[in-house]
Amino acid sequence: MKRESKKTAEVAIEKEDYYLDEQGRLVFTEYYLLKRGYCCQNGCRHCPYGFKK
Numbered sequence: 001m002k003r004e005s006k007k008t009a010e011v012a013i014e015k016e017d018y019y020l021d022e023q024g025r026l027v028f029t030e031y032y033l034l035k036r037g038y039c040c041q042n043g044c045r046h047c048p049y050g051f052k053k
Contacts, residue, residue, distance in 0.1 A: 043053035
């Protein structure tokens with residue numbers, strides 16, 4: 001019998017959590033980054049935490 005994980009996978013929703021830019025790159029929205037809850041310090045385009053590279 002397979003045991004189920006207590007964590008559930010979260011599915012990203014297009015246009016709410018991310019979009020594709022003109023070059024076809026995936027860009028996370030400010031909403032998604034806030035929902036994630038921390039700054040990854042990669043200089044995200046819509047970083048709500050104020051991190052600048």
